Amino acid sequence: MWASLQQAFKKQPVQRAVAALHWQPDKCRALVLTNAKGSLECTFQVTVPVSENFTSVVQQLVAQMPAAQDVVLVLSPEYYQLVQVDKPQIPEAELKAALRWQLKELVSIEPDDMQLDYMDLPNAHQQQAPRIQAIACSKGFLQQLMAALHRAKLPVRTIVPEEWALRSLLPPQAPSTLILSHRAGQELAMMIVRGSQVCFSRRIRGLAQLEQLSLDVLQQGYLDTLGLEVQRSVDYFEGQLKQAPVKQLLLALDTELQDEIASFFRQLGFAQVETLDLTSWLTDGNPTQQAEFALPLAAAMEQLSATQQQEAGVEN
Template sequence: MIVATKVQHSVECTFRRSLSFQGEDWSKQLALCLKELPAVAEVILVLSPELYQLVQVDKPQVPDAELKSALRWQLKELVSLELDDMQFDYLDLPSSHQQQAQRLQLVVSSRHLLQQLVRSFHQNHLSITTILPEEWLFKAFIPRQPQPILVLSHRSGQDVSMMIVRGEQVCFSRRIRGLQQLEQLSLDALQQGYLDTLGLEVQRSVDYFEGQMKQAPVRHLCLALDSELQAEIAVFFRELGFAKVEILDFTPWFPDLPLVQQVQFAVPLAAAMGTELLAAQEDSLENAS
């Protein structure tokens, strides 16, 4: 949890806390942390991956007014939530003229869970303005360019997350399952199969993006991993064929934290930065009109 403040044209972190809990025992810890918060103007709630599911579907051929209803019935067969407990949103995936149907990526969460979270904030006189999935947030740190950029991120206890961004659009995302505890691995452990497995999964996804989705080649890779061995991992991906591999640097915002903790707090920072960038774009449009 962080509090971010706009300072001229950047965002500065003025408060941060980390919560630890097991299973569903989060409400008491959250309540204690919320009481420590300084005065804030708005709250952005970021959902961790275990609190939502990602699904890709063909876009139903229905009028826009009926789209969400049609998607809800499609999701009934694809996610583990009950129909009346689904809360979801979606984004358009890039398409080419070779594709017969437009594809959508949906993020689905439990309405009951979200209501519990919102209630916890309301009880502390805080209103949530935005709810976001963690999956797509790191795009706030990615340079905007016409060519696709692949982002690999990892936080303790989670699977490796992979995302392809072009311009301001998330074009592809997935979790690479079974590759948890990256931050605990030694260089020997990485070299004894872990990196080969990671590289294979990345290459499969890139092949799908370029071949099946008919998109431009991916030659640029960004890393945001909570591992002290990021430099060695970067070398591996350069040898795998990526023309440019860079490590995202969060030190300007968290100069007093070690790398592992920087990546942990970078997720809410990305949410704050993404909202700030959106606000700046809206201001620009208003000034131009």
């Protein structure tokens, strides 16, 4: 999988660097990913504490971080809310304005303070109403953070939620893949991706402290519960949504027990189970430490890929 992902970037002949910031309530993890003539390399990694003084935090980053042509911002779930709703049958230009009132009763952010975006979801059949996954974030929070980044002359090209970032760790033509990811303090996230499209996502409660659990504790019902929740979601995706079967499972977990968890899923019948292996790009650190930078790495890859496609379009 990882070799074919590397191959996807070989066509970009010029050097380009992308900085990715993973903004969390207590810390910001940042890295710079450089594509030098088709060879991807992570040239910088840092973690800085986050405070209410965003300007001070950004200044700490800029003082350490090398220059980059683009910056992408990844937000942790504390800063946004995701919901799935029917897509309003109105012109695209009017959709976000309509969503503000459609989401009024579904999220805790006031309509006047909502910054919205959305992603189309696959339909089960032609008669089904189109569905979208909508994201709502506080406009006031974003304005404050973006102002600090702008003052530091960091050119933010895109902002993505955690759930939409990890898809870029898969090759563009990958079959339906279920990704299980986790970072300390968060509920375990599950997402099904086909190609570059997020087809399904949810959070699994009860495993917020996964990184602290021993194998003995995991085997006392936690793994069985996790396996049941995963199988239910796969059955819903393939049966109710009538989507192509899930072909592989990718674990991106911040625990030293990834191999044991992978073995558990193989015993459940998942034929293709892979654990996160980012050593091609993040040469320092063990798999647990690599998992901490998986989200900014994925976001940086997506930005590099988008730039590559834009430049290819200009050349053609």
